Amino acid sequence: MTFLSTILILFSSVLLLHSGFSSHEFHQLLKNLPQNSPSYVNRQLPKDIQYEAITGIILFTTAIFLSFKKLTYFPLQGPRKLITLDQYLQEIRMNKATNIDNLIGNDPYGEVNYTPNFINIHAKRAETRSWLEQNDKKEI
Amino acid sequence: MAFSMWSAWVLITTGSAGAVAELTLDPKLKYWVLLPISIVMVLTGILRQYIMDLIAPSTKGVPRVKLTESQWIYKAQALLTNGSNLSAEVFQLRKEQLVEILADGKYLVKLNSDSQAPNPLNDPNLSDSMFSMAKGNLASFIPQTIIMWWVNHFFAGFVLMKLPFPLTPRFKEMLQSGVMTADLDVRWVSSISWYFISVLGLNPVYNLLLSDTEGIDIGVAQQPPTMGGPGEPQPEAIMKSLANDLTIAENESCFDGIEQRVLEKYS
Amino acid sequence: MNSINEVMSSEYVAGNKRVLLWVQDSTALAFGIGAGILQLESFNGFAMFIGGYLSVALLYIVWICRLQPAKYYQSPMNDIFVESFVRELTGYVMAWTFSYALVG
Numbered sequence: 001m002t003f004l005s006t007i008l009i010l011f012s013s014v015l016l017l018h019s020g021f022s023s024h025e026f027h028q029l030l031k032n033l034p035q036n037s038p039s040y041v042n043r044q045l046p047k048d049i050q051y052e053a054i055t056g057i058i059l060f061t062t063a064i065f066l067s068f069k070k071l072t073y074f075p076l077q078g079p080r081k082l083i084t085l086d087q088y089l090q091e092i093r094m095n096k097a098t099n100i101d102n103l104i105g106n107d108p109y110g111e112v113n114y115t116p117n118f119i120n121i122h123a124k125r126a127e128t129r130s131w132l133e134q135n136d137k138k139e140i
Numbered sequence: 141m142a143f144s145m146w147s148a149w150v151l152i153t154t155g156s157a158g159a160v161a162e163l164t165l166d167p168k169l170k171y172w173v174l175l176p177i178s179i180v181m182v183l184t185g186i187l188r189q190y191i192m193d194l195i196a197p198s199t200k201g202v203p204r205v206k207l208t209e210s211q212w213i214y215k216a217q218a219l220l221t222n223g224s225n226l227s228a229e230v231f232q233l234r235k236e237q238l239v240e241i242l243a244d245g246k247y248l249v250k251l252n253s254d255s256q257a258p259n260p261l262n263d264p265n266l267s268d269s270m271f272s273m274a275k276g277n278l279a280s281f282i283p284q285t286i287i288m289w290w291v292n293h294f295f296a297g298f299v300l301m302k303l304p305f306p307l308t309p310r311f312k313e314m315l316q317s318g319v320m321t322a323d324l325d326v327r328w329v330s331s332i333s334w335y336f337i338s339v340l341g342l343n344p345v346y347n348l349l350l351s352d353t354e355g356i357d358i359g360v361a362q363q364p365p366t367m368g369g370p371g372e373p374q375p376e377a378i379m380k381s382l383a384n385d386l387t388i389a390e391n392e393s394c395f396d397g398i399e400q401r402v403l404e405k406y407s
Numbered sequence: 408m409n410s411i412n413e414v415m416s417s418e419y420v421a422g423n424k425r426v427l428l429w430v431q432d433s434t435a436l437a438f439g440i441g442a443g444i445l446q447l448e449s450f451n452g453f454a455m456f457i458g459g460y461l462s463v464a465l466l467y468i469v470w471i472c473r474l475q476p477a478k479y480y481q482s483p484m485n486d487i488f489v490e491s492f493v494r495e496l497t498g499y500v501m502a503w504t505f506s507y508a509l510v511g
Binding site for chain 3: 090
Binding site for chain 3: 170174178300301302303304305306334337338340341342343344345347348351
């Protein structure tokens with residue numbers, strides 16, 4: 001829901017309500033006329049009420065469509081800036097649908113892939129130590 | 141007969157049967173019959189939705205041994221279908237391990253004692269799902285019956301509204317029940333027809349009012365099918381046949397001669 | 408490679424359908440209320456429904472789907488035009504009858 005669409009929905013609802021009430025009053029008046037009077041025979045809703053109701057419907061439809069924003073994504077890595085693919089809906093082909101995960105650096109199978117307990121920490125430490133020793137020697 | 145056909149035709153084309161009798165209805169009918177019925181129906185629908193959520197069966201867990209069993213079966217099937225993505229030696233290793241495990245039935249669930257076929261009616265899973273289905277049916281059925289009785293009991297015997305579209309005289313019996321006039325136009329209907337129209341047409345309203353609850357249903361539908369229900373082959377037989385399939389499985393790895401193929405493709 | 412294009416993300420398929428259903432539901436009800444206010448009768452009312460339904464579907468294809476409904480729906484014609492037709496028609500008739508009776 002964008003701000004504009006909320007305003008438009010409220011406005012079009014007011015328009016519809018008002019035109020409905022006007023139409024109601026018009027028909028109440030019409031019922032009191034004798035059935036053979038000329039204004040009863042070619043009874044028709046006044047043009048302004050018709051226009052008001054139609055405008056209300058069209059504005060409401062526009063507001064419904066305006067309520068969709070283009071999808072934006074906040075990347076987990078890299079520059080902190082919203083990414084948009086210029087789309088309102090998600091693509092359904094699996095090879096396209098996973099593009100978003102790639103773009104924002106999200107790993108949906110992280111609980112399976114992220115396995116720090118498989119790391120041989122002793123080997124890593126030994127490696128680091130030897131690297132440090134070598135580099136220290138070089139500096140000296 | 142010919143006349144009724146003609147009148148139906150006139151109804152459809154002009155939307156009014158010659159001179160439609162204009163009735164003047166008490167405006168209080170709208171505010172004390174039409175609105176209450178509508179409000180009650182919408183509220184009942186919402187209440188029903190919440191009750192369904194409350195009595196919905198909680199997601200049941202599958203025993204761990206059962207999961208392990210089916211996961212090994214899936215693993216063998218996956219190796220059979222996607223084995224060409226592995227190099228020959230890796231495939232060989234996996235094949236040997238899987239054949240050994242499956243043929244031994246190492247991870248088969250041990251059925252306790254009685255070896256006779258389980259009675260499907262006593263199976264707790266099945267009766268549970270049947271029970272929840274029955275509950276769902278009841279939850280949608282009872283409120284409808286109650287509201288119909290309520291409308292029929294309190295709001296019967298008068299004309300409530302005029303339909304904006306013509307109907308054939310066949311509907312007269314149903315839509316003008318309780319109104320004792322022989323030749324009133326079918327467009328003037330009693331309150332029970334407003335009940336029917338809203339039963340048919342309230343789905344969009346519920347969707348708009350409860351749209352956030354629909355998203356929850358998706359996860360439930362994606363439960364993996366459980367193995368070994370009545371009528372399905374037993375997991376032991378599946379494992380044995382998979383082991384046989386695996387032993388004779390030929391592996392044609394996609395990595396065989398891949399350098400040559402890539403060079404040919406891009407040269 | 409045809410098979411790789413047939414793998415769908417079921418989550419997004421359902422999500423897109425929900426968006427479409429929401430648009431169609433709300434517009435069908437609004438059009439029904441409008442038809443009641445305008446006191447349309449019989450054929451005119453149904454014509455207004457058909458017109459509204461089609462124009463909303465076309466607008467949806469142009470605006471939301473960016474003229475590429477096949478990207479977002481498995482069978483675009485069926486999903487957008489056919490699937491919820493009866494549902495929207497009954498909803499429209501209900502709103503139409505309701506406001507017709509209230510106004511008239």
